């Protein structure tokens with residue numbers, strides 16, 4: 001699985017970061033980014049949780 005954060009949608013709530021620190025980082029401006037190229041299989045549930053909890057629908061699955 002590959003995921004990305006749409007920088008135009010992200011509003012910096014950092015929920016993704018709180019839910020899955022292994023997958024996301026947030027910069028000083030609150031912009032989130034994905035820090036892994038490929039989501040490890042054991043973290044796919046965390047990725048889906050972050051996707052479901054992003055209020056801006058900013059996290060996208062690029063490939064399953």
Ligand code: SF4
Nearest residue numbers: 010011013014016054
């Ligand atoms: S939860 Fe969504 S809007 Fe908030 S920092 Fe993460 S990607 Fe951005």
